[in-house]
Structures are given as structure tokens and as C-alpha cells.
Amino acid sequence: MLAIIQEELAKYEVLQCRTTEKLIKRRSTRQKSPLCYVSIEETFDVVKSTHISTGHVGRDRMLKELQNKYANIPIKDVELFNDNRSEFTTQVITELKEVWPKQTLVHGKPRHPQKNSALHSGINWSPYSTMFGCEARVGLTTSSLPMEVNARMETEEDLLAVTPISPVSSVENHRVAERIKEIKRRRHEAADAHTSQAERMVKRSRVDLRDGEQGDNVAVPVPLVDRERGDPRNILGVIIDRREDTDQYKIAVKACILSGLYSRNQFDLCPQRLLNIDNMNTEKTVSLRSAVISQSASGGQGFTRCDCAGAQKCSTRRCKCLKAGLLCNSRCYNSLNCCNK
Incomplete structure (x- = not known):
């Protein structure tokens, strides 16, 4: 029985920053990003904050971001959050239409600066990770450290305590070599995915757009x-x-x-x-x-106007409208009478 307990405890370790302690999945090396465990009470707040930080994206993008930071967020929780969010949005829209019946709702996808770090369906990676071999990191909020640990960090020593930096060694050189291999692998997979996507688009277009023949x-x-x-x-x-x-x-x-x-x-x-x-x-x-x-019945794009003057206005070929074979319009000399109306 004791051996089973020790085997289970070996799967975990504790990450400490000042007085804050977080249970994380045991890492093979200290340089590896920690994956935190969250309690049932914290799950909703974690999923909601991830949804906001990723730019209100869908289930797959949220799940990928959560799996980079947490060890026990199931896909069912993410699906439940998205389903409830859709129902809540529908309810809000219905109430808005009841309060303001004449309002117009504009549908569309918002643009966010996170698009370079978002999952690209065509290449199965984010553009940033395809280029550099890792996900984009902007400050500590995008790191794998939990929010509680980030909030309690005050000095550089606190950061070094949870993310120790070891001197360059043969292990570090091996990690650099592995990163280069990972970059090449992702770029190769992205190129293959782009080629496959282009082939599917060409095949679909050939089905939807039949060839034209002379005389059609x-x-x-x-x-x-x-x-x-x-x-x-x-x-x-x-x-x-x-x-x-x-x-x-x-x-x-x-x-x-x-x-x-x-x-x-x-x-x-x-x-x-x-x-x-x-x-x-x-x-x-x-x-x-x-x-x-x-x-065109109206002269095409743009308009022709003249500024003729005198008693015989617009009676000669000097008039731009008459020369173009058009009648003078309201933009000519303040809509006064002429010989070409």
C-alpha cells in the first residue's frame, strides 16, 4: 500500500513562490514548463480568463492554450463553457431586440492582434510557432506559470526561484539542436499542409466551376x-x-x-x-x-459637366456635354436653362 502511495506522489511536485504554493505535474527537468493542477472551484475562472486572453476564440484554440498551462482541464469543461456562452449570447441578443426593435446587428469576426499566435487550420500550427518552433510569449501572462504565482512576483529573484537558469552546458546545446529540428519539422509540415489545402481548393473549384466553351x-x-x-x-x-x-x-x-x-x-x-x-x-x-x-444609360463611372456661358449656352461643340452626346445636368452652371436640355 505504501509503495502505491509513493508511486502516486511521484507524479506531482510543488511550485513555490514566496508564500504561494501550486501543485504541478512532475517535470523531467527544472527548465521544462510547469503544468498546474486546478481545483473544481478554480476551473471556471481559468477557462474564462483563457477565453478572454486568447481573443474570444473557439473550443480548439482554447483547449490548446489550456493544455500548455494546466494538466487537468478536460475537453468537456471547455465545450460546456462554449455552449453556455452561445446560449447566453443568444439570450442577450433577444433582449436587445425587444428593448430596441429598430436596432441593426452587424455580424462578423473581430480582428485581433493575436492572429499570429492563433491556430491556423490550414497548416495545423500557429504562424509564429511554424516560424520559431515554439508558441509566442508576451510577458509572464503568456507563460505556463499560474496566475496566482504571477501575481505574487515582485522581484527578479522570485522569477529565478520558479524558473531557475542553469549555465550553458552540453544539455543546453542539445536543447538548441532539438529546437532547430523542431523548427524544420514544423515548417515542413506547414508546407505539406498548404500544398494539400491548395489541391483541395483546386479540386473543389473544378467541380463547382465547369469549363466554358467558345460561344457560351x-x-x-x-x-x-x-x-x-x-x-x-x-x-x-x-x-x-x-x-x-x-x-x-x-x-x-x-x-x-x-x-x-x-x-x-x-x-x-x-x-x-x-x-x-x-x-x-x-x-x-x-x-x-x-x-x-x-x-451605360447614364454615362458610366463619374460624370460630365460643363461651365458654358453666354446667350447661346451649350449650342456648340465647345460644350463638354454636347460633345460627349449627353444632355446637360444639374451640376452644370447652377442648373440654369441652356440649349442642351
Whole structure:
């Protein structure tokens, strides 16, 4: 019986800082980061503080951070905390809508400076740990020391008492060599994970985006900076050529051929062929903005205004509006009458 008790006690050790003592998992060396044991009463506060310090992230990121500091935080406690948090958030939102019915809720993911130390789903590591082989540390709050020990530290001697620094030795040189191997391993795994993620994205895009053929009708999205507010968001065109080597397409619209080549994800295929190549003007090539302007009912992006004066205002080609084939608008000479309205 005594042997069993001694075997169980050998699994633990005590970390002491001044008058504070914490039960931790026994370490093979004093330089290894301590993993603390927390009581049932402390579990909620520990999980909550970790949730706040990591930038209100999800279960997996919280669990990884907790496992770096504590030895007995089960995954069920983290899941329970996240579930209760979701229910509490839903209840708060419902009450806010009852108090202020006209309010608008904006959904989105907040941006936090901790993103370089957060777990990246594509590479299965955080960007910082992939680069340097260890997790990011900013002060004692991100160390593996418990909060009670950090709060009682007042001098450098207190820090050295819980984290002794030994002189450089063959053991330390071995640790440096192991760190270099760890960095190379993580970078290699990150590169493989990125390659695998790219292959999955290409495979998914080939399923969702079928290849276009010559004569297919397409809808090319027009960026907001290239169109007027009243212009359509897409311009209809026809595929007139496809480069097999680069998998890019040449597209023509009614007024011209669009300059440059388009990849498959830059346009949508129309289910029917409303236009054919014979309806297209293939004699000139212009930019997308110029093509939109040629089909715009309001003159396209921007506006044309004149500042003509005199008795015969806007009756000659000197008028910018008349020269552009447009009627004068309210921005011309304070909306006074003219010959081009």
C-alpha cells in the first residue's frame, strides 16, 4: 500500500513562490514548463480568463492554450463553457431586440492582434510557432506559470526561484539542436499542409466551376469603381477564345473585345445562349470600364459637366456635354436653362 502511495506522489511536485504554493505535474527537468493542477472551484475562472486572453476564440484554440498551462482541464469543461456562452449570447441578443426593435446587428469576426499566435487550420500550427518552433510569449501572462504565482512576483529573484537558469552546458546545446529540428519539422509540415489545402481548393473549384466553351454566354462582374450607381452589376458577353495552356478566356461584348484574359473564377456562365459571336464587335479592344461606359444609360463611372456661358449656352461643340452626346445636368452652371436640355 505504501509503495502505491509513493508511486502516486511521484507524479506531482510543488511550485513555490514566496508564500504561494501550486501543485504541478512532475517535470523531467527544472527548465521544462510547469503544468498546474486546478481545483473544481478554480476551473471556471481559468477557462474564462483563457477565453478572454486568447481573443474570444473557439473550443480548439482554447483547449490548446489550456493544455500548455494546466494538466487537468478536460475537453468537456471547455465545450460546456462554449455552449453556455452561445446560449447566453443568444439570450442577450433577444433582449436587445425587444428593448430596441429598430436596432441593426452587424455580424462578423473581430480582428485581433493575436492572429499570429492563433491556430491556423490550414497548416495545423500557429504562424509564429511554424516560424520559431515554439508558441509566442508576451510577458509572464503568456507563460505556463499560474496566475496566482504571477501575481505574487515582485522581484527578479522570485522569477529565478520558479524558473531557475542553469549555465550553458552540453544539455543546453542539445536543447538548441532539438529546437532547430523542431523548427524544420514544423515548417515542413506547414508546407505539406498548404500544398494539400491548395489541391483541395483546386479540386473543389473544378467541380463547382465547369469549363466554358467558345460561344457560351457569360456574365462578367463589374467592380463598383468601374460603373455608375444605376449601371448593371454585370456585363453580358460571349467567349470567343480559350487558351488551353493557361486555361484563360477571351471575352467579347456588344461594343468591343475586353482587354486581357479572364480566368474561370472571374465570370459566371449563363444557362442559355442569348447572344452569339456574330452580334459582337470584334474589331476593337478596350478596357472593362470603357465597355461599361459604352453601354451605360447614364454615362458610366463619374460624370460630365460643363461651365458654358453666354446667350447661346451649350449650342456648340465647345460644350463638354454636347460633345460627349449627353444632355446637360444639374451640376452644370447652377442648373440654369441652356440649349442642351
